[in-house]
Amino acid sequence: MLRLRFHGRGGQGAKVASRVLGSAAFLDGYNAQDFPLYGAERRGAPITAFTRISRDDILERGLVSQPDVVVVMDETLLSDPQSTPLSGLKKGGVVFVNTPLTPLETKEEYGIEDHVITLDITKISLDMIGKPVLSSLAAAVAAKVAGIGEKALRDALEKELSGIISERELLDRNTEAAIYCYNAVVPISIETTEKFREKENVISIPFETALVSSPSILSKGNTPLRRTGNWRIFRPVWDYDACTKCMTCVARCPEGCIQLNEDGYPYTDYANCKGCLICAEECPVGAISKVRESHSQTEEEDQ
Amino acid sequence: MDSENIRSIKELPSEENMQPGTAACAGCGGLLTLRYCLKALGENIVIVNAAGCFTLLTIYPFSPFRNSWLYTAMACAPAGAQGVRDALDILIKKGKLDPEENLKVVVLAGDGSAYDMALSSTSGAIYRNLDFYYICYDNEAYGNTGFQHSGASPFGSRTGTTPPGEKVPVGSQLQKKNLFDIWNSHKPPYLATVSPAYPVDLMNKFKKAEQFKGPKLFISHIPCPPGWGFDPSQSVKLAKLSVETGLWPLKESIHGEVEHTFVPKKFKPVEDYLKKQERFSHLFKPERQEEALKSIQEMVDDYWRKNKLLP
Numbered sequence: 001m002l003r004l005r006f007h008g009r010g011g012q013g014a015k016v017a018s019r020v021l022g023s024a025a026f027l028d029g030y031n032a033q034d035f036p037l038y039g040a041e042r043r044g045a046p047i048t049a050f051t052r053i054s055r056d057d058i059l060e061r062g063l064v065s066q067p068d069v070v071v072v073m074d075e076t077l078l079s080d081p082q083s084t085p086l087s088g089l090k091k092g093g094v095v096f097v098n099t100p101l102t103p104l105e106t107k108e109e110y111g112i113e114d115h116v117i118t119l120d121i122t123k124i125s126l127d128m129i130g131k132p133v134l135s136s137l138a139a140a141v142a143a144k145v146a147g148i149g150e151k152a153l154r155d156a157l158e159k160e161l162s163g164i165i166s167e168r169e170l171l172d173r174n175t176e177a178a179i180y181c182y183n184a185v186v187p188i189s190i191e192t193t194e195k196f197r198e199k200e201n202v203i204s205i206p207f208e209t210a211l212v213s214s215p216s217i218l219s220k221g222n223t224p225l226r227r228t229g230n231w232r233i234f235r236p237v238w239d240y241d242a243c244t245k246c247m248t249c250v251a252r253c254p255e256g257c258i259q260l261n262e263d264g265y266p267y268t269d270y271a272n273c274k275g276c277l278i279c280a281e282e283c284p285v286g287a288i289s290k291v292r293e294s295h296s297q298t299e300e301e302d303q
Numbered sequence: 304m305d306s307e308n309i310r311s312i313k314e315l316p317s318e319e320n321m322q323p324g325t326a327a328c329a330g331c332g333g334l335l336t337l338r339y340c341l342k343a344l345g346e347n348i349v350i351v352n353a354a355g356c357f358t359l360l361t362i363y364p365f366s367p368f369r370n371s372w373l374y375t376a377m378a379c380a381p382a383g384a385q386g387v388r389d390a391l392d393i394l395i396k397k398g399k400l401d402p403e404e405n406l407k408v409v410v411l412a413g414d415g416s417a418y419d420m421a422l423s424s425t426s427g428a429i430y431r432n433l434d435f436y437y438i439c440y441d442n443e444a445y446g447n448t449g450f451q452h453s454g455a456s457p458f459g460s461r462t463g464t465t466p467p468g469e470k471v472p473v474g475s476q477l478q479k480k481n482l483f484d485i486w487n488s489h490k491p492p493y494l495a496t497v498s499p500a501y502p503v504d505l506m507n508k509f510k511k512a513e514q515f516k517g518p519k520l521f522i523s524h525i526p527c528p529p530g531w532g533f534d535p536s537q538s539v540k541l542a543k544l545s546v547e548t549g550l551w552p553l554k555e556s557i558h559g560e561v562e563h564t565f566v567p568k569k570f571k572p573v574e575d576y577l578k579k580q581e582r583f584s585h586l587f588k589p590e591r592q593e594e595a596l597k598s599i600q601e602m603v604d605d606y607w608r609k610n611k612l613l614p
Binding site: 010011038040042043044045053166167217219220221222223224225226227228231246247251252253254257269272273274275276277278280281282 | 312315319321324326327328329332334335364369528529533536537540576588
């Protein structure tokens with residue numbers, strides 16, 4: 001049996017990707033299971049979805065805690081403590097990462113020891129579909145890794161997407177982009193072990209005094225620690241030569257994370273800016289441009 | 304009172320009572336409204352939050368607020384507010400709390416709570432003349448659980464539970480509940496509709512409300528990027544369009560007397576607003592549903608005609 005786990009962000013299409021993959025596997029003659037796990041709906045929050053594919057009956061239920069293949073649809077999730085995409089990955093398993101980096105660079109950047117495949121599917125999606133929605137592309141990559149045939153993938157895309165997308169042209173562009181990704185990925189053979197559900201470790205937590213272990217109700221306004229800046233796909237960048245200090249961007253930021261510097265010019269707190277780009281849209285003089293985010297290089301610039 | 308009114312966004316108070324890093328979606332119109340409201344209300348408040356999208360703002364161990372926050376079930380935020388108000392009043396009366404340290408009690412609820420589940424408890428609170436603020440962020444559906452139909456969902460919209468299909472091509476067949484009029488028939492001291500696209504209007508309404516003791520109610524129409532289906536950067540544009548097309552009238556009511564605070568000089572066609580959202584896309588493709596579009600425009604025109612404000 002092949003166990004896959006998708007990690008994406010709300011709105012990117014992790015749930016649909018696992019669904020398309022499940023259908024493709026089924027149409028290709030396998031037994032398949034797919035299901036997502038998410039809490040309340042929030043665009044940008046970490047989302048997980050699972051797929052199981054097998055020639056035999058699938059009697060296993062529940063979350064996939066030890067996947068053979070992990071599909072990371074958003075690079076920033078690799079360093080997100082809420083998500084930890086690599087946890088439980090089987091030895092000899094495969095990690096797909098959506099990044100402009102090469103597999104070797106990705107391994108070094110994130111300290112991954114297993115096999116890594118990379119492809120900048122966000123760029124492909126923006127170029128070919130016009131929106132950073134990755135469901136069909138991630139499904140195609142996973143289908144290739146799992147060894148599903150192209151015909152089955154096409155049929156599955158048609159079946160699943162036609163229920164969501166009413167526009168024929170958009171659906172076709174999705175399929176086209178998906179097949180492009182399917183052909184761009186060179187699969188690595190997966191050395192899976194059939195053994196599953198090894199005895200899970202019980203973690204014992206040492207006793208702590210109340211001061212350490214109970215909630216601190218007085219620490220107010222501490223959400224900036226969450227650093228939601230890694231939700232961005234595009235970042236706003238200010239051109240101070242054009243800026244008239246009109247304060248529109250400061251007023252319009254839903255998070256309130258645009259502030260003024262000593263000279264009275266606005267700047268954003270990139271650690272927490274989610275990249276909604278209302279500021280760029282509302283700026284009356286067009287002094288804010290949107291720049292494609294590339295997370296691996298910008299940590300220092302953010303400071 | 305008038306002399307204190309602000310005139311432009313440059314005069315918005317600089318204090319931020321809500322920190323960034325919340326779990327709300329990028330481009331959330333409700334968050335923008337809340338940020339303005341908290342600027343107006345200041346730091347010394349208690350938020351009583353009914354279950355909804357904004358429950359997610361405060362998740363242990365994180366809180367974006369500088370003030371206290373109490374979570375209640377969907378149907379009983381006004382009842383929670385009554386408890387907090389009573390507790391504060393009793394503490395002050397017994398001399399255990401300095402009147403200087405009194406707090407404003409603020410209910411924060413989505414449209415699912417305000418229009419549907421908590422309508423009776425809100426009615427009760429207004430009836431008892433509870434001294435509190437009520438802010439409803441109305442994104443016209445149950446937003447954080449999959450965008451299901453609520454009492455606030457407008458006619459013709461696609462929601463999770465009213466998908467347009469062969470038999471019912473328009474989506475939702477029900478008209479949006481008129482919460483403003485329901486509340487207004489209680490004759491509360493202060494009631495207003497606001498929009499995140501008009502922060503100056505919003506701030507001044509909160510300022511005006513301050514002078515009244517009793518329920519002070521605000522309904523804000525807010526764009527929801529994932530639910531309505533548009534790019535997050537268009538949030539403010541859409542909020543503005545809903546006012547400019549006449550769909551969301553900005554008005555206030557003092558002891559039951561209604562007055563409009565902003566009337567567009569020239570009303571834009573409702574289509575301009577509908578066209579920009581995925582949840583109305585079935586009204587245009589594969590073929591235009593003329594009748595539905597006409598009836599939506601008719602409904603808006605009727606409203607303004609009745610109020611004798613149609614130019």
